[in-house]
Amino acid sequence: MNQLMKEKIVLRVISKFLIPYILLFALYVQWHGDFGPGGGFQAGVIFAAGFILYALIFGVNTVREVIPAYATRALLAIGVLTYALVGVATILMGGKFLDYNVLAHEPTHGQHIGILLVELGVGITVASAMITIFCTFAGRAEDKEEDAET
Amino acid sequence: MSLDFPGLFNYWLIIILMLIGFYIVIAHGNLVKKIVGLNVFQVSVFLLYITMGKVEGGTAPILADGIEVYSNPLPHVLILTAIVVGVATTALGLALVVRIKETYTTIEEDEIDAMENQG
Amino acid sequence: MSDDLIIAVLMVFMALTGVAIARLHNLFAVVMLTGIFSLLGAAAYVVLDAVDVAFTEAAVGAGVSTVLMLGTLALTNSEEKPAPPKNMLAALAVVGITGAVLIYGTLDMPHFGDPNAPIHHHVAPRYLNDSGTEIGLPNVVTSVLASYRGYDTLGETFVVFTAAAGVLAILGRVRRPKRRDERAQTTEQTSGGGKS
Numbered sequence: 001m002n003q004l005m006k007e008k009i010v011l012r013v014i015s016k017f018l019i020p021y022i023l024l025f026a027l028y029v030q031w032h033g034d035f036g037p038g039g040g041f042q043a044g045v046i047f048a049a050g051f052i053l054y055a056l057i058f059g060v061n062t063v064r065e066v067i068p069a070y071a072t073r074a075l076l077a078i079g080v081l082t083y084a085l086v087g088v089a090t091i092l093m094g095g096k097f098l099d100y101n102v103l104a105h106e107p108t109h110g111q112h113i114g115i116l117l118v119e120l121g122v123g124i125t126v127a128s129a130m131i132t133i134f135c136t137f138a139g140r141a142e143d144k145e146e147d148a149e150t
Numbered sequence: 151m152s153l154d155f156p157g158l159f160n161y162w163l164i165i166i167l168m169l170i171g172f173y174i175v176i177a178h179g180n181l182v183k184k185i186v187g188l189n190v191f192q193v194s195v196f197l198l199y200i201t202m203g204k205v206e207g208g209t210a211p212i213l214a215d216g217i218e219v220y221s222n223p224l225p226h227v228l229i230l231t232a233i234v235v236g237v238a239t240t241a242l243g244l245a246l247v248v249r250i251k252e253t254y255t256t257i258e259e260d261e262i263d264a265m266e267n268q269g
Numbered sequence: 270m271s272d273d274l275i276i277a278v279l280m281v282f283m284a285l286t287g288v289a290i291a292r293l294h295n296l297f298a299v300v301m302l303t304g305i306f307s308l309l310g311a312a313a314y315v316v317l318d319a320v321d322v323a324f325t326e327a328a329v330g331a332g333v334s335t336v337l338m339l340g341t342l343a344l345t346n347s348e349e350k351p352a353p354p355k356n357m358l359a360a361l362a363v364v365g366i367t368g369a370v371l372i373y374g375t376l377d378m379p380h381f382g383d384p385n386a387p388i389h390h391h392v393a394p395r396y397l398n399d400s401g402t403e404i405g406l407p408n409v410v411t412s413v414l415a416s417y418r419g420y421d422t423l424g425e426t427f428v429v430f431t432a433a434a435g436v437l438a439i440l441g442r443v444r445r446p447k448r449r450d451e452r453a454q455t456t457e458q459t460s461g462g463g464k465s
Contacts, residue, residue: 029324034406036212037320039414041234045328052336073437080430083423098419108405115406115415118422125426126234129433130333133241136440137340140248143442144344157380160273162372163280169368170287177360180349182296182341186303189334190287193310193326197280200319205389206382210320211409213401219384221318222393223409227418229322230410231425237329238432244341245439251345258350 004059015057022050030123034112040119044126052134060138072128072135079125086117160201167194179259181247185240192236199225272316273381279313294349296342304335321410 026047033039055063087098095102100114171194174187203225211223247257254262286306293299307330314323379386396413404412414422 033411034408036408037210037324037410038408039321039411041230042321042324042328045325045333049328049332052333056336076430076433080426083426087423098423100416100419107403111404111412111416112406114419115404115411118415118419119411122422122426125429129238129429132433133436134333134336134340136436137244137248137337137344140440140442141340141343157383158375158378160276160280160381161375161378163277163284165368165371165375167280167283167287168371169364170284170291172367173360173364174287174291176363177291177357178349180296182338182345183299183349186290186299186338189303189330190290190306193307193330194283196322196326197310197313200314200317200322201381202378202386202388203319204317204382205384207384208318210318211397212320213397213407213409220397220409222389223396223413224393225388226319226322226410227413229319230325230414231421233322233325233329234425235428237334238429240334241337241432242435242439244337245436248341248344249439257345260355 011057015053019050019054022053023047026050026127030119031116033119034115040122041126043119044123045130047123047127048130048134051131055135055138060135060142064135067131069135072132075124075128076132079121079123079128082121082124083118086114086121090114161198164194164198164201167197170194181250181257181259182244184259185243185247188243189236189240192232196229196232199229275316276313279309279316283309283313296346296349297339299349300335300338300342303338304331307331307334321408 026043026049029038029046030040030043033043051063051067054066086100086103090099090102091097093102098114100111101107103110103113168191171187171189171191174190175184178184178187203222205219205221208219208221209217211220211226213220250262251257254265256262256265283306286302286309290299290302290306293302307326311323311327311331314320314326379388396417397409400406400409400412400417404416406412
């Protein structure tokens with residue numbers, strides 16, 4: 001009959017094999033956005049894709065044990081705050097809002113640091129947003145199935 | 151305003167794609183299909199902007215030694231933002247469709263209109 | 270020349286996919302074709318030298334967007350009403366008029382790939398020329414996105430945050446603890462009745 005996806009051995013083995021590489025690739029894209037195509041948005045989406053694959057195979061409740069609801073909610077806000085606080089930090093250091101030149105002793109170093117932090121904030125927010133949106137949709141589908149059974 | 155065919159051919163193909171997306175949005179009553187049509191329309195609009203930014207003989211705007219001509223990076227930045235905003239609005243639209251289905255038990259526009267007019 | 274041919278072929282495939290999306294009634298097939306459409310768009314972006322955009326479009330359009338639409342189909346029905354659209358002629362007329370106006374608008378545009386187009390003459394040369402010395406990163410798109418136009422990217426991050434918060438507000442459920450208690454009560458009753 002219809003097996004659950006996590007009982008199908010090929011899906012389970014291949015997804016467990018691939019998910020670490022997906023997350024690693026997401027981190028690679030995040031940090032190497034300066035030297036090639038990439039950056040915060042792409043990295044966040046690929047990172048969320050790793051978690052979404054895990055949720056598709058093993059169920060939303062299992063992935064919620066890995067990254068609970070309060071964690072994604074907090075990370076959503078932390079990403080945006082990182083970006084905004086970099087801007088506030090540049091004001092406190094004497095420059096204008098989001099003027100990265102003042103972040104270090106040399107302007108190009110300041111720009112590097114600023115862009116790194118800012119892209120990190122964007123990546124965190126995009127990853128948690130995609131995970132939140134998917135788990136909300138999938139959680140509602142599982143609730144509907146439970147309601148239909150009981 | 152010369153009708154120079156080869157230079158503008160790409161834009162006309164893109165306009166055909168836009169019209170297909172537009173037709174899907176206005177001519178179908180199913181809400182999910184409308185959102186799909188909106189996605190099709192969005193991709194073709196992005197294609198229009200990227201086509202405007204291409205420079206003949208240029209490469210991707212990643213600075214490297216020995217390359218003189220680059221394509222214009224500004225449309226790329228604009229479209230990156232637009233893609234992410236597009237997926238955000240798609241997610242919100244799909245969430246609304248789910249709630250409409252739970253409230254009206256249908257996602258066909260004319261049936262929803264009939265229910266609204268009766269009640 | 271071969272680049273133009275590749276782009277034209279890709280766009281013809283995209284048009285065929287679009288027509289198939291318009292004609293099909295099975296929504297599962299429509300969602301899959303949307304993923305294919307986004308992937309063809311990403312391939313067209315690569316040929317047009319927009320590698321960052323292609324990356325994002327492939328990840329977002331052919332990845333997350335398809336999964337979300339499939340999630341929606343799991344929560345609603347997956348078949349469109351098979352009747353043809355009622356006002357097809359009116360829709361085609363509107364589409365035709367819009368297309369004619371748009372094509373009339375493109376007659377003034379510079380040719381595809383023209384390096385003397387006005388779009389390449391204002392801020393873009395400054396970004397390309399000075400990004401190496403002012404910022405020092407090879408990827409000009411990242412430096413424009415995060416540094417020169419950093420304020421816009423802050424707004425975009427807020428938009429993503431708002432979308433996630435909106436989906437939580439529309440679809441989030443807060444009655445989970447109560448249902449767990451209800452389930453505990455019902456299992457107590459049934460197991461208590463079975464044991465005693």
